[in-house]
Amino acid sequence: xxxxxxxxxxxxxxxxxxxxxxxxxxxxxxxxxxxxxxxxxxxxxxxxxxxxxxxxxxxxxxxxxxxxxxxxxxxxxxxxxxxxxxxxxxxxxxxxxxxxxxxxxxxxxxxxxxxxxxxxxxxxxxxxxxxxxxxxxxxxxxxxxxxxxxxxxxxxxxxxxxxxxx
Numbered sequence: 334x335x336x337x338x339x340x341x342x343x344x345x346x347x348x349x350x351x352x353x354x355x356x357x358x359x360x361x362x363x364x365x366x367x368x369x370x371x372x373x374x375x376x377x378x379x380x381x382x383x384x385x386x387x388x389x390x391x392x393x394x395x396x397x398x399x400x401x402x403x404x405x406x407x408x409x410x411x412x413x414x415x416x417x418x419x420x421x422x423x424x425x426x427x428x429x430x431x432x433x434x435x436x437x438x439x440x441x442x443x444x445x446x447x448x449x450x451x452x453x454x455x456x457x458x459x460x461x462x463x464x465x466x467x468x469x470x471x472x473x474x475x476x477x478x479x480x481x482x483x484x485x486x487x488x489x490x491x492x493x494x495x496x497x498x499x
Contacts, residue, residue, distance in 0.1 A: 334396050336373070336385055337366040342393040354478050357393075360384050364394055419488040421453060427486060428460055431479055437470050457495050464495070 338346075342361050345351040353361070360381065363373055374381040388394040425447060432444040443463035450456040464483070468476040484492055 334370045335366050335368070336364040336370070336389070336394045336396055338364055339393055339395055342388070345393065352474075353393075354482075357384060357388060360388065361393060364388075419486055421456065421488060421491055424460070424483050424487045424491075425450075425456055427482065428463060428479070431467075432463060435470050439466060440470055453491075457491060461495050 338361055342364075345353055346358065346361055356377070360373065360377060363376060364385075368376075370382060370385060373385070377384075385394060389396075429444060429447055432440045432447065435441075440463075443459065443466065447456065447459045447463065450459050460483070464476075464480060467479060470476075483495070487495060
């Protein structure tokens, strides 16, 4: 299967202010009709087939074989992939990167605190406080994407603690 961009995808990539997250945009950029699903999965990771399905259903991608066949192929590949590993360290590193990009004094303070935190409970507390302030520093859509990504990478036992009051 060779996924290709639709006109909707081209417009979304040019607009920069769309509902697409960074991984969806990256996938759309690479879907040029030259790379098959196996190559895209090798480049972008095991959740790629599921993302392809979402983008086909949303109208951003199509294939020469037809959307129904492409969806079935991607679903078959997606069912064979493992769930992404979850890690507090990965979530911490991700949020450090997000805070570093903000270039705001408050974000820099949270960055420093998160960088110095070594205890899990302290790390989660700093992450929670930073997430509560992030909407004031960025757009609501961006802070929501950050929150969703943290839900994907944090271990399940930490998700409830982090988002209990957020």
